[in-house]
Amino acid sequence: MASTPSLRTLIVDDERLARRELRRLLEPHNDVTVVAEAANADEAEAALKEHDPDLLLLDVQMPGDSGFDLLERLDAVPHVVFVTAYDEYAIRAFEVNALDYLVKPVEPERLERAIETVQQRAAETTPHAVVSEGDESPQTLTADDQVFVKDGERCWFVQLADVRLFEAAGNYTRLYFDGEEPLIHRSLSYLENRLDPDRFFRASRQHILNLRWVDDVTPWSKGKLKATLEDGTEVELSRRRSRAFREQLSL
Amino acid sequence: MNRRYAYWVCQLGGWTAYSVMRVALSAFFQEVTWKRAITCLLLVGVGVLFTHVYRIVAKRQGWTKMSLRQLAPRVVGASLVVAFLLHVTMDGVGRYLLEFEAYDEIDSELGYLLVALVNGWFVIMVWSLIYFGVHYFWNYRKAEVDKWKLEARAETARLKALKLQLNPHFFFNSLNSVRALIAEDPDRAQRMVTRLARLLRNTLQVDDVKTVPLEEELSTVRTYLELESVRFEERLRYEISADEAALNRPVPFLLVQTLAENGIKHGVARRQEGGTITVEAQVEDGDLWIRVTNPGTLETEEGGTGLANARERLQLLFGEKASLTVQNADAATVEATVVLPARSEAGGTMIQDESRAAVAAPG
Numbered sequence: 365m366a367s368t369p370s371l372r373t374l375i376v377d378d379e380r381l382a383r384r385e386l387r388r389l390l391e392p393h394n395d396v397t398v399v400a401e402a403a404n405a406d407e408a409e410a411a412l413k414e415h416d417p418d419l420l421l422l423d424v425q426m427p428g429d430s431g432f433d434l435l436e437r438l439d440a441v442p443h444v445v446f447v448t449a450y451d452e453y454a455i456r457a458f459e460v461n462a463l464d465y466l467v468k469p470v471e472p473e474r475l476e477r478a479i480e481t482v483q484q485r486a487a488e489t490t491p492h493a494v495v496s497e498g499d500e501s502p503q504t505l506t507a508d509d510q511v512f513v514k515d516g517e518r519c520w521f522v523q524l525a526d527v528r529l530f531e532a533a534g535n536y537t538r539l540y541f542d543g544e545e546p547l548i549h550r551s552l553s554y555l556e557n558r559l560d561p562d563r564f565f566r567a568s569r570q571h572i573l574n575l576r577w578v579d580d581v582t583p584w585s586k587g588k589l590k591a592t593l594e595d596g597t598e599v600e601l602s603r604r605r606s607r608a609f610r611e612q613l614s615l
Numbered sequence: 616m617n618r619r620y621a622y623w624v625c626q627l628g629g630w631t632a633y634s635v636m637r638v639a640l641s642a643f644f645q646e647v648t649w650k651r652a653i654t655c656l657l658l659v660g661v662g663v664l665f666t667h668v669y670r671i672v673a674k675r676q677g678w679t680k681m682s683l684r685q686l687a688p689r690v691v692g693a694s695l696v697v698a699f700l701l702h703v704t705m706d707g708v709g710r711y712l713l714e715f716e717a718y719d720e721i722d723s724e725l726g727y728l729l730v731a732l733v734n735g736w737f738v739i740m741v742w743s744l745i746y747f748g749v750h751y752f753w754n755y756r757k758a759e760v761d762k763w764k765l766e767a768r769a770e771t772a773r774l775k776a777l778k779l780q781l782n783p784h785f786f787f788n789s790l791n792s793v794r795a796l797i798a799e800d801p802d803r804a805q806r807m808v809t810r811l812a813r814l815l816r817n818t819l820q821v822d823d824v825k826t827v828p829l830e831e832e833l834s835t836v837r838t839y840l841e842l843e844s845v846r847f848e849e850r851l852r853y854e855i856s857a858d859e860a861a862l863n864r865p866v867p868f869l870l871v872q873t874l875a876e877n878g879i880k881h882g883v884a885r886r887q888e889g890g891t892i893t894v895e896a897q898v899e900d901g902d903l904w905i906r907v908t909n910p911g912t913l914e915t916e917e918g919g920t921g922l923a924n925a926r927e928r929l930q931l932l933f934g935e936k937a938s939l940t941v942q943n944a945d946a947a948t949v950e951a952t953v954v955l956p957a958r959s960e961a962g963g964t965m966i967q968d969e970s971r972a973a974v975a976a977p978g
Contacts, residue, residue, distance in 0.1 A: 379848075381799075381845070384795050428885075449784050468790075
């Protein structure tokens with residue numbers, strides 16, 4: 365029991381009594397520490413930046429931005445368990461996308477099970493919350509971090525390690541992972557500034573590669589290189605980036 | 616497709632059987648010649664043709680959907696006509712094309728005609744009996760199925776309406792708040808449970824044709840708003856005011872509560888700073904005016920099913936002159952207005968049932 369590290373938790377709910385109730389339910393859990401509470405998306409964002417929690421207990425319906433909106437605003441998200449009183453639409457979304465959620469009033473047993481699940485996941489990866497800010501001194505997104513992706517009805521928590529390719533699509537970027545290819549509302553250069561450069565390589569104006577997924581790199585034409593990913597996708601490197609790739613390799 | 620197939624099988628099968636039977640019977644006292652065989656085939660063709668035309672006419676005139684009383688005289692007449700045409704055709708062919716000698720032995724042409732007509736009429740009547748009988752059976756079965764479908768649909772609609780009235784989001788949130796209050800303020804928690812029970816009972820008693828005096832409806836609204844202010848705390852404020860003259864006027868049960876609920880859902884709950892819900896009731900020129908306002912702006916006709924439902928009940932109880940409108944009162948306020956004309960005749964029943972009085976009484 366004592367071996368599991370404490371989950372530093374942020375509670376986000378617009379109702380004071382609901383937050384209090386969650387806190388009370390979490391009291392017997394020695395492996396959970398509530399580090400802060402927030403009543404709306406803006407407060408939540410500030411608290412995420414300040415405390416960098418491991419777990420977010422997130423109410424879906426809030427005045428202003430909803431729980432989903434908050435997650436979409438963030439560059440990277442910690443482990444999330446949704447909480448809702450009764451919202452057929454949200455519950456369908458949770459079921460369809462196999463997301464963790466609790467219904468209010470929260471049953472202690474369910475809460476316990478949800479925390480166990482998060483503990484198991486936390487033992488494997490420790491994603492951090494990364495708040496999107498101006499371009500100066502951005503926080504680095506590592507392969508351990510996860511992003512929240514929402515594409516119409518479907519949504520995912522995607523670990524960056526699983527994304528093999530990022531492809532520019534105007535102001536959006538298409539992510540390729542697990543046979544899915546949804547769009548996120550971030551430009552490719554925005555992502556390039558934040559992604560860990562040792563792991564993610566800008567191949568051209570069009571693409572960023574996850575180097576772990578690269579199977580083979582072969583000379584192409586006129587000094588250019590071509591990368592082949594594990595799934596067989598071929599990505600052409602621009603001439604300038606091919607030079608950079610060779611230099612990086614020789615180091 | 617299946618019915619069409621069955622129809623043709625019956626037509627051909629029926630007429631062939633009848634025709635063969637005729638020849639077979641006549642074989643007892645007449646020799647079967649090739650002429651008779653041709654007549655037999657001809658009867659099948661002509662029989663099928665004439666009754667088929669009969670069917671087309673009957674279908675076009677909608678006979679298959681008629682009641683037995685309407686149908687019977689038509690069938691009797693039509694059968695006679697078809698029998699006559701059938702006889703004339705067969706007789707003509709027999710006399711002039713096939714030149715049966717038997718025709719020379721007829722004593723009375725009129726008697727022969729009458730016997731043939733009654734005979735043919737009987738056959739077509741049997742045909743009609745089968746044809747319309749099958750239709751009658753089909754219609755009956757379809758009506759039966761439709762009845763069950765309709766009942767099932769009504770039941771589903773009732774359940775949906777109940778769920779809508781119950782407002783599960785509100786109830787689960789309230790239960791959650793009560794649980795939190797039990798530790799923080801047990802007295803308040805107890806009061807909240809009482810109110811929640813009262814509201815739940817009211818909701819379950821909702822009836823489309825029920826009205827209550829405005830005073831009672833406002834008391835329900837107050838209960839509801841008190842519960843919501845436990846949840847929303849300082850974010851929700853409310854004011855309820857009503858003219859003395861308005862208090863005894865009948866209103867559809869839970870109408871004002873539906874409006875207050877909409878005001879919270881679309882106005883207060885969506886704003887971080889919350890807002891004020893106001894409920895006002897006045898009598899103007901004999902009409903009862905109820906106004907419910909909430910902060911916010913109306914983008915579209917919000918509230919969808921809840922409002923549509925309320926409007927429907929309003930019209931059901933108070934007629935076309937009653938109205939429910941929702942609009943922007945100013946840049947930051949949405950106002951729902953209900954106008955209830957004084958009722959000339961009692962459309963619905965005014966119920967102040969004893970069970971509710973008993974709930975209100977202490978003890």
